[in-house]
Amino acid sequence: MNRPLFDKVTLIGVGLIGSSLARAMHRHGLAGEIAGCARTEESCAHLLELELCDTAHSDPAEAVQDADLVILCVPVSANAALAEAMAPGLKRGAIVSDVGSVKQSVIRDVDPFLPEGVHFIPGHPIAGTEHSGPEAGFAELFENRYVILTPPPGSDEEALEKVAQLWRTCGSTVEIMEPGHHDKVLAITSHLPHLIAYTIVGTAANLEESERREVVKYSASGFRDFTRIAASDPIMWRDVFLNNREAVLEMLQRFNEDITALQRAIRWGEGEMLESRFQQTREIRRGVVELGQAGTFDPREPEKVKKEE
Amino acid sequence: MNRPLFDKVTLIGVGLIGSSLARAMHRHGLAGEIAGCARTEESCAHLLELELCDTAHSDPAEAVQDADLVILCVPVSANAALAEAMAPGLKRGAIVSDVGSVKQSVIRDVDPFLPEGVHFIPGHPIAGTEHSGPEAGFAELFENRYVILTPPPGSDEEALEKVAQLWRTCGSTVEIMEPGHHDKVLAITSHLPHLIAYTIVGTAANLEESERREVVKYSASGFRDFTRIAASDPIMWRDVFLNNREAVLEMLQRFNEDITALQRAIRWGEGEMLESRFQQTREIRRGVVELGQAGTFDPREPEKVKKEE
Ligand SMILES: NC(=O)c1ccc[n+]([C@@H]2O[C@H](COP(=O)([O-])OP(=O)(O)OC[C@H]3O[C@@H](n4cnc5c(N)ncnc54)[C@H](OP(=O)(O)O)[C@@H]3O)[C@@H](O)[C@H]2O)c1
Ligand SMILES: NC(=O)c1ccc[n+]([C@@H]2O[C@H](COP(=O)([O-])OP(=O)(O)OC[C@H]3O[C@@H](n4cnc5c(N)ncnc54)[C@H](OP(=O)(O)O)[C@@H]3O)[C@@H](O)[C@H]2O)c1
Numbered sequence: 001m002n003r004p005l006f007d008k009v010t011l012i013g014v015g016l017i018g019s020s021l022a023r024a025m026h027r028h029g030l031a032g033e034i035a036g037c038a039r040t041e042e043s044c045a046h047l048l049e050l051e052l053c054d055t056a057h058s059d060p061a062e063a064v065q066d067a068d069l070v071i072l073c074v075p076v077s078a079n080a081a082l083a084e085a086m087a088p089g090l091k092r093g094a095i096v097s098d099v100g101s102v103k104q105s106v107i108r109d110v111d112p113f114l115p116e117g118v119h120f121i122p123g124h125p126i127a128g129t130e131h132s133g134p135e136a137g138f139a140e141l142f143e144n145r146y147v148i149l150t151p152p153p154g155s156d157e158e159a160l161e162k163v164a165q166l167w168r169t170c171g172s173t174v175e176i177m178e179p180g181h182h183d184k185v186l187a188i189t190s191h192l193p194h195l196i197a198y199t200i201v202g203t204a205a206n207l208e209e210s211e212r213r214e215v216v217k218y219s220a221s222g223f224r225d226f227t228r229i230a231a232s233d234p235i236m237w238r239d240v241f242l243n244n245r246e247a248v249l250e251m252l253q254r255f256n257e258d259i260t261a262l263q264r265a266i267r268w269g270e271g272e273m274l275e276s277r278f279q280q281t282r283e284i285r286r287g288v289v290e291l292g293q294a295g296t297f298d299p300r301e302p303e304k305v306k307k308e309e
Numbered sequence: 310m311n312r313p314l315f316d317k318v319t320l321i322g323v324g325l326i327g328s329s330l331a332r333a334m335h336r337h338g339l340a341g342e343i344a345g346c347a348r349t350e351e352s353c354a355h356l357l358e359l360e361l362c363d364t365a366h367s368d369p370a371e372a373v374q375d376a377d378l379v380i381l382c383v384p385v386s387a388n389a390a391l392a393e394a395m396a397p398g399l400k401r402g403a404i405v406s407d408v409g410s411v412k413q414s415v416i417r418d419v420d421p422f423l424p425e426g427v428h429f430i431p432g433h434p435i436a437g438t439e440h441s442g443p444e445a446g447f448a449e450l451f452e453n454r455y456v457i458l459t460p461p462p463g464s465d466e467e468a469l470e471k472v473a474q475l476w477r478t479c480g481s482t483v484e485i486m487e488p489g490h491h492d493k494v495l496a497i498t499s500h501l502p503h504l505i506a507y508t509i510v511g512t513a514a515n516l517e518e519s520e521r522r523e524v525v526k527y528s529a530s531g532f533r534d535f536t537r538i539a540a541s542d543p544i545m546w547r548d549v550f551l552n553n554r555e556a557v558l559e560m561l562q563r564f565n566e567d568i569t570a571l572q573r574a575i576r577w578g579e580g581e582m583l584e585s586r587f588q589q590t591r592e593i594r595r596g597v598v599e600l601g602q603a604g605t606f607d608p609r610e611p612e613k614v615k616k617e618e
Contacts, residue, residue, distance in 0.1 A: 101530075126530045129608055130594075140609055145529055185523045188513055190530035195575075196505055197531075199568045201590040203560070204497055206567070214494045216596035218435045220454055221410075221499035222506075224597050224604060225534045231594035234587035241575045241583055251512070252572055258515070259508045263561055266504075266550045274550055278543035281510040285439075285540035287525035288533050295533060298605040299438055300449055 005165060007032040010067040012060060012082055014038060014047050016129065017099045018073030019137030022052040024170040027139045037063035037086075050134055061089030069163070072098035072110070077239040080109035092117040095159045099125055101186060101236070103150045103179040105243035111152065119159035123149045124182065125172065126190075132233040143171030144292055150179040187247035191240055192255060195248065197229035198237070220299065314474060316341040319376040321369060321391055323347060323356050325438065326408045327382030328446030331361040333479040336448045346372035346395075359443055370398030378472070381407035381419070386548040389418035401426040404468045408434055410495065410545070412459045412488035414552035420461065428468035432458045433491065434481065435499075441542040452480030453601055459488040496556035500549055501564060504557065506538035507546070529608070 009031040011018040018036070025031045036053035037060050038044050044056035057063035064070045064086045072079055079100065090096070096118055100106045106122050114120055127145035129136065147167040151160050164174040177185075204215045204223070219227060241248055265273040288294050318340040320327040327345070334340045345362035346369050347353050353365035366372035373379045373395045381388055388409065399405070405427055409415045415431050423429055436454035438445065456476040460469050473483040486494075513524045513532070528536060550557055574582040597603050 126527045127608065128530065143609065146527060148527075185520065185527060186530060188516070188520075189524050189527045189532040192512075193509060193531035193535055195571060196509060196568070198587050198590055199571055200502060200505060200564055201593050202586055203501075203564045203567045205589050205593055206563075207497070211494065211497075212593075213596075215498050216593060216600060217602070218455060218457075218494060218498045219597045219600075220602045220604070221435045221437065221495060222502035222538060223498040224602055225538060226502055227590070227594040227597045228603070228606060229531060229534060230587075230590040232587075234584050234591070237587050238580050238584040242578055242580055245575055245578070248575060249572065252568070254515075255509055255512045256568075258512045259505070259561070259565075262504060262508055263558065266554055266557060269551055269554070271547050271551055274547040275543050277511055278507050278539075278541075278546050280514050281507055281536070281539040282543075284510050284514055284521075284525060285536040287522075288528045288536045291525060291528075293526070293529045293533055294537070295529070296607040296609065297537060298607075299436065300452065300605065 004032045005030045005162065005169070006068045008035065008067045008069075009033070010035040010037060010064045010070045011053070012037045012063065012070060012072045012086065013074035013078070014052055014134050015073065016132045016134075016136045017125065017141075018071070019050070019052050019134040020139065020141040021071065021073065021099075021137075021170070023137055023139035024142060025166075028169045030166055030169055031069075035063050035065075035067065047134060052134060060086035064089040064094070066091060067094055069095045069097065069166070072096070072100065072106075075233075075236045075239040076100040076102050076105055076109075076243050079106055080113075083110040083113040087113045087115060090115055090118050093119075095119045095121060095163060097121045097123050097163050099123060101190065101240050102243040103148075103182045107150070107152060107179055119156040121149060121151050121155060121160050121163045122179070123147055123163060123167070124186075125167070127172075130228050130231040132236070140171070142167065145172050147172040147174050148177050148182055149174060150177050150182050152179075183244050184247045184250075187244060187251045191244055191248045192251045194229055194232060194237055195241065195252065196255070197226040200226050201230040313341045314339045314471065314478070315377040317344065317376045317378075318342070319344040319346060319373045319379045320362070321346045321372065321379060321381045321395065322383035322387070323361055323443050324382065325441045325445045326434065326450075327380070328359070328361050328443040329436075329448065329450040330380065330382065330408075330446075330479070332446055332448035333451060334475075337478045339475055339478055340378075344372050344374075344376065356443060361443060369395035373398040373403070375400060376403055378404045378406065378475070381405070381409065381415075384542075384545045384548040385409040385411050385414055385418075385552050388415055389422075392419040392422040396422045396424060399424055399427050402428075404428045404430060404472060406430045406432050406472050408432060410499065410549050411552040412457075412491045416459070416461060416488055428465040430458060430460050430464060430469050430472045431488070432456055432472060432476070433495075434476070436481075439537050439540040441545070449480070451476065454481050456481040456483050457486050457491055458483060459486055459491050461488075492553050493556045496553060496560045500553055500557045501560045503538055503541060503546055504550065504561065505564070506535040509535050510539040
């Protein structure tokens with residue numbers, strides 16, 4: 001590839017996802033130039049220090065100047081204000097995209113601010129970790145992962161194809177989806193699991209001090225996986241729940257019915273019912289493993305247990 | 310160490326935990342001889358093939374003949390019948406232990422069958438994976454993990470120390486606990502997390518076919534961790550819930566109250582409440598990581614995604 005796919009790309013927000021994108025674009029030569037946008041001068045200086053961007057700006061309109069592609073990589077509630085702020089700087093023909101975990105709200109919040117002649121191709125990489133900030137990213141984050149694009153009806157085909165090409169070069173498989181459908185699917189695969197993990201870790205956090213210490217100590221028996229998920233960024237997740245309310249509440253309702261049934265089976269000692277429910281879920285796991293989406297988990301620790309006094 | 314800690318050890322049930330113990334005992338020279346007990350001739354032959362035991366038996370009384378230490382490594386509901394069956398073969402001075410995930414029920418089920426002069430030291434290694442059977446074990450499973458021993462009042466000190474020594478040599482840190490307290494702590498660190506993981510994966514399993522395929526496909530966004538936990542052995546977990554009913558129902562009650570509060574906050578758009586709850590849980594994660602109990606999770610896949618048609 002002689003010429004990069006985009007001459008200039010601007011990342012609005014360079015945290016876990018934004019910095020992983022910057023790293024992947026560097027590695028694959030996808031952008032002639034990368035501009036980053038952060039809220040403070042301090043953050044801007046940090047992005048340059050980490051060599052994630054060629055230029056860093058705290059003014060969104062300045063950051064998007066001359067950009068061929070602008071990607072919003074901020075918590076979803078921040079999108080509206082940033083779209084409004086950057087709009088005057090967007091050039092005609094520019095493509096605006098994002099990586100937010102909710103798609104209907106992004107369309108609602110961003111689309112109205114975009115000038116005529118700017119193409120909007122919302123997206124969501126199904127990839128992440130519980131860490132956040134620009135140090136947490138890595139170039140391989142998107143490899144073997146799906147990226148869902150939810151172009152509004154009548155979107156520019158060429159713009160869609162270019163965004164898809166970007167993600168494919170980063171190692172992802174691109175899927176097109178209707179935004180409302182995206183929000184429903186993610187409510188069960190991502191939003192509800194996070195809500196539940198936050199809840200159970202919160203339940204443990206409310207135990208009295210001595211019990212809480214034991215919960216941490218003996219967490220290797222299942223709990224630790226929930227603590228990992230519940231260590232995700234509170235602002236990002238607050239925004240997800242506020243912006244995908246309907247779908248999350250609907251899935252939570254179903255979950256509540258199912259857990260009530262299991263609760264009843266435990267209370268009445270219905271072993272057969274428990275066993276058959278627990279059997280059913282193995283098939284789903286098999287599907288996840290077969291599709292290569294299981295991740296790698298090793299219960300062995302890299303370091304020795306720190307002995308307590 | 311010239312002489313092994315035990316001349317002869319019998320494992321009743323050689324699955325994930327039993328076979329990991331056999332491997333660790335081999336590695337550290339802890340047993341002069343290891344006998345295995347399985348239900349069928351086929352399983353027995355398999356244990357010999359895998360070189361996990363020196364002898365394999367389908368008759369528990371025969372398996373425990375001359376054993377200095379007998380460890381029950383079966384689903385907890387199987388303990389009573391096995392204790393009754395093996396009792397006539399136990400020698401005077403033998404130590405009986407177990408690895409079950411519930412401790413009050415094991416004491417209730419096993420103790421009454423043990424002859425005079427046999428020492429009972431129940432135990433529970435806080436270590437495991439979602440896999441089961443003799444192939445799934447590995448010698449390092451117990452390294453840097455806690456093992457909780459719950460000796461009944463008046464237990465033989467020497468027997469307790471020998472069992473503790475066995476686990477320490479396998480790399481574990483041994484803790485002594487009252488059995489009822491163990492069952493409460495594990496209800497929140499292990500039993501409730503498994504119940505919830507089974508439930509949410511079950512909720513997804515009940516979606517219609519096309520949605521279910523999407524849940525599997527996009528599982529990398531949080532759901533996959535739950536599928537891993539929910540792939541654990543159905544029989545083992547049925548038995549845990551049937552045998553630790555009170556403590557699990559009590560914790561489930563608290564969890565239900567907490568999730569109802571979050572549900573309400575989402576419904577009414579109470580962002581501050583959500584954010585502060587999500588903030589609180591990070592501290593717990595920090596504790597888990599600091600204690601070296603976090604395990605190693607890498608979202609990168611070892612193999613490439615199998616492309617779908
Ligand atoms: N984490 C995941 O697993 C994951 C996966 C898929 C999609 N996503 C989506 O990706 C987006 C970013 O998530 P992330 O994990 O990369 O978060 P992150 O690591 O916290 O990074 C977000 C960045 O946005 C900036 N920012 C935060 N609030 C802002 C505001 N109000 N106005 C302007 N800039 C703001 C911050 O930079 P400064 O503080 O320096 O200004 C920060 O570096 C979210 O929409 C999320 O839904 C996340
Ligand atoms: N898995 C974990 O993460 C974990 C962690 C800590 C403690 N534990 C506890 O460890 C114990 C064993 O769990 P595991 O994970 O090792 O299970 P596993 O891999 O399924 O092994 C259990 C073994 O017990 C035998 N068995 C099953 N039912 C039996 C019965 N009714 N009578 C006699 N033998 C029977 C089976 O052998 P055959 O079919 O060949 O007879 C099987 O190999 C359980 O009490 C569990 O609570 C498990």
